[in-house]
Amino acid sequence: MRINISRQKLKNPLVKKIQELSGQNLLACYQCGKCSAGCPSISQMDLLPNQVIRYAQLGFTDELINSKTIWVCASCMTCNVRCPKGINIAEIMEALRQILLRQRKEHVDLNKLSHEQLCELPPIALVSNFRKSSS
Numbered sequence: 001m002r003i004n005i006s007r008q009k010l011k012n013p014l015v016k017k018i019q020e021l022s023g024q025n026l027l028a029c030y031q032c033g034k035c036s037a038g039c040p041s042i043s044q045m046d047l048l049p050n051q052v053i054r055y056a057q058l059g060f061t062d063e064l065i066n067s068k069t070i071w072v073c074a075s076c077m078t079c080n081v082r083c084p085k086g087i088n089i090a091e092i093m094e095a096l097r098q099i100l101l102r103q104r105k106e107h108v109d110l111n112k113l114s115h116e117q118l119c120e121l122p123p124i125a126l127v128s129n130f131r132k133s134s135s
């Protein structure tokens, strides 16, 4: 796969916003993969957590905002604990969700789910959704 990297991509406003909202230094990540290795949700993700960081480092914003990974992330924070660089990856996922929610790109609307569907959801999914919707 051919990857085009440009100064514009590296310095684009979305990447700056992710860093601002999350308070994390994206460039501190050296792609060890420990975050992804411990993530309980990767089977449902289209980008691994370390790939989210890499795409953000390289300014691949379209891939990031169209990825389902940020919505699948359950905010369990296992990745944060495993990161040898102390990066709060869950906050980076949250920052991306906040950016999209502020643009009104909601992925799941609990109000549209039936009572039966709500009863089948694991509690962590509900808690996670409330957190995602509270920005």
Ligand code: SF4
Residues within 6 Å of the ligand: 035, 038, 039, 040, 041, 042, 049, 072, 073, 074, 075, 076, 077, 078, 079, 080, 089, 090, 093
């Ligand atoms: S916070 Fe999200 S990305 Fe991190 S381990 Fe949990 S589910 Fe995976």
Ligand code: SF4
Residues within 6 Å of the ligand: 028, 029, 030, 031, 032, 033, 034, 035, 036, 049, 050, 053, 082, 083, 084, 085, 086, 087, 089
């Ligand atoms: S564990 Fe930390 S340093 Fe390693 S890939 Fe994930 S974010 Fe990067």
